Amino acid sequence: MEDNDRQVDTAKVDVPPEPDSPQQNNAFYGIEDVPPIHLCFLFGLQQAILCLGSSLSIPFIIAGMICAEDESDVRAKLLSIAMFMCGLATILQTTFGVRLGIVQGGSHTFIAPIVAMMSLSKWSCDTDPSDGVSVNGTSIAVDKDEVWQIRMREIQGNLILASLTQVILGCTGVMGFFLRFIGPLTIAPTISLIGLSLTGVAADFNTVHWGIASLTFCLIAIFTLFLARVQVPLPSFSLSRKCHITRFPIFQLLPVIISVCIGWLVCHILTVTDTLPNDKNAPSYYARTDSRLEVLSGMPWFYIPYPFIFGTPTVSATGYWCLRNSLLC
Numbered sequence: 001m002e003d004n005d006r007q008v009d010t011a012k013v014d015v016p017p018e019p020d021s022p023q024q025n026n027a028f029y030g031i032e033d034v035p036p037i038h039l040c041f042l043f044g045l046q047q048a049i050l051c052l053g054s055s056l057s058i059p060f061i062i063a064g065m066i067c068a069e070d071e072s073d074v075r076a077k078l079l080s081i082a083m084f085m086c087g088l089a090t091i092l093q094t095t096f097g098v099r100l101g102i103v104q105g106g107s108h109t110f111i112a113p114i115v116a117m118m119s120l121s122k123w124s125c126d127t128d129p130s131d132g133v134s135v136n137g138t139s140i141a142v143d144k145d146e147v148w149q150i151r152m153r154e155i156q157g158n159l160i161l162a163s164l165t166q167v168i169l170g171c172t173g174v175m176g177f178f179l180r181f182i183g184p185l186t187i188a189p190t191i192s193l194i195g196l197s198l199t200g201v202a203a204d205f206n207t208v209h210w211g212i213a214s215l216t217f218c219l220i221a222i223f224t225l226f227l228a229r230v231q232v233p234l235p236s237f238s239l240s241r242k243c244h245i246t247r248f249p250i251f252q253l254l255p256v257i258i259s260v261c262i263g264w265l266v267c268h269i270l271t272v273t274d275t276l277p278n279d280k281n282a283p284s285y286y287a288r289t290d291s292r293l294e295v296l297s298g299m300p301w302f303y304i305p306y307p308f309i310f311g312t313p314t315v316s317a318t319g320y321w322c323l324r325n326s327l328l329c
Contacts, residue, residue, distance in 0.1 A: 028249060039253075046256045047103060055086055055105035057205070065118040066151040067125040072295045074148060080303040082106060113322030114155055120318070123151055149310045157313030162323035209267075209276075209287035216263040223255035264289065 029035055035043065059078030068074035089104035117123065169175050206213040231247035238244070250258065270276045271288040278285065285291055 028253060042254060042257065046254060049256050049260065051103040051105055054108065055082055058082060058106040058108065058111070061111055062114070062155070063148075065114060066148040066155075068148040071148070072292065073298055076295050076299045077303065080299075081305045081309075084303075084305055109326050110159065110323060113319075113326045116322050117155065117158070117316075117319045118151065123154070150314075152310045153312065153314050154316065154319060156308075156310065157315040158319030158323050160313060161315055161320050162326075165324055207283060209284050212263055212267060212287055215266065216259050219259035219262055220255050223251040223258060228252040228255075 056079060059075060059082050063069055063071070063075045063078060066074075086103065086105050090102075093100065093102075093104055228249065228251055230249065230251055232250050233245050234248050234250070236244055236246040267276070267287055268289045271290055276284050276288045278288075280291075
């Protein structure tokens with residue numbers, strides 16, 4: 001009996017501390033804690049910057065495919081639609097869906113099939129698909145917006161049809177049959193390829209000015225790795241203590257927002273001093289803070305998309321087949 005008691009005591013001593021112990025938990029807010037409302041807005045903004053960066057790159061890529069690469073207003077519309085739908089999908093997922101703590105965003109999986117669709121001769125930017133339309137031998141002038149909207153309708157219609165196919169497969173339970181043949185050897189390479197496909201998108205944005213991009217990256221690394229435990233004194237107010245000074249780990253909780261603000265401030269200083277070139281043909285021109293001011297003046301402050309905003313979607317066998325394969329992969 002004594003030997004057994006000693007073994008039990010030894011076993012109790014050798015048990016490692018729980019993961020939730022204060023010694024191992026470095027999180028400032030626990031999983032059930034609710035931050036103040038003003039910090040929730042900042043945390044939400046930071047999460048949006050982190051999660052929507054890749055999603056907002058999709059409109060830039062699509063704009064080049066639909067022959068609207070030089071149309072700033074078109075890119076602004078696509079960006080607005082992407083932001084609106086990402087937010088709407090996130091609200092639906094967290095309210096009526098599985099309620100995962102994630103932000104719904106666009107997928108780069110569809111970029112490859114869309115490239116294949118737009119590479120067809122009839123969608124080439126050198127050839128307007130509306131060319132040759134005439135009435136009694138008289139050519140009809142086509143609105144310049146129709147040049148990219150007709151391509152957008154083709155992408156939209158085939159994507160809707162391919163998505164309905166995915167819904168049908170999920171509702172009928174057919175995917176449960178295929179899951180028996182899908183394992184880590186299938187999922188791991190797929191996820192790796194999706195992640196690696198984003199490197200080209202990041203490189204395209206960073207080529208504008210590698211110095212500013214490297215500065216922002218280094219600041220995020222320094223704030224999160226070395227300055228996370230630094231308590232910065234900040235003015236605060238409460239009903240009990242009135243105006244007072246409180247210490248807050250801003251580098252641990254807001255590293256991305258602080259780094260982006262510092263990077264933008266550096267770009268603004270370089271713009272005011274004309275250190276960055278003022279030539280639109282120079283790659284570094286788009287690192288200037290005034291390079292796209294015309295978008296702010298030309299676009300409405302509020303832009304709410306609605307179904308079939310570009311017209312009635314069109315469908316083709318080639319486009320449907322490409323997008324269907326990307327959905328099932």
